[in-house]
Amino acid sequence: MTDKITGSCLCGAVAYTATGPLHIMHHCHCRTCQKTHSSAFTTTVGVSWDGFDWTRGEEVVTFYESSPGKRRWFCPQCGSHLMADFAADKIRRLRVGCVDEGLTLKPDRHIWASHKADWFDFDDDLPRDAEGRPDW
Template identity: 35%
Template sequence: MATAGGYTGACLCGGVRYAIRGTLDAPVACHCSQCARTSGHHAVMACCADADLDVSAGGTLRWYASSASVKRGFCERCGGNLFWKDATSAVTYVTAGTLDRPAGLKLSAHIFAGSRADYYDIDDDLPRSDAW
């Protein structure tokens, strides 16, 4: 939920809760195969500064290294896909579906659109790219 101080969110079971002080960038929909495999569809993520992310309950938070520099945070109990982090940057992407509602965010773009699965179409006029 968007609050005067930022946002809050959690996984499905509540084993991982977090707060974001400050702002989130407008979310993007990532259609790459890795996001599809971790979420079951495309993943919608919003970016915040690492320093603004506070994991207040993280006993079930686990990290999976999906490539040499990228790790993905998830709840080991419910499987909730929560975070995406590139070790070479000072930002973390938060999966928008885990934010408490209302978040007040609007989707801004589609990335890796050419990698989308063949069972759905992208039916909006937002910017698209086939890369990051």
């Protein structure tokens, strides 16, 4: 099945389209995601590099390398964190909060659950991986 999703930043300066099969979707509780999103966790969905296109703002979107090989892409005008990627696996991890339409997949697990915020309580029955996804 081929999916098509669109997304954009808060101010609208940067937008994208992703076409193709969606990979996995999960909630990430790592400390970097907590700080990047000012939240207990972020929800991501994976798409292949080949199916991803910037449709607006490619000349302004920028990234921060949060760990070796991992780039976190954001809009420099409003600060929205749009996605992250690793060159090694060719998967772009879209931040679901910036998806505008087309997403029907549901999260299948929590990752980095051992790093969850002390004030956060899990309220679902999704599997919880203490560290990263074993299949990613």
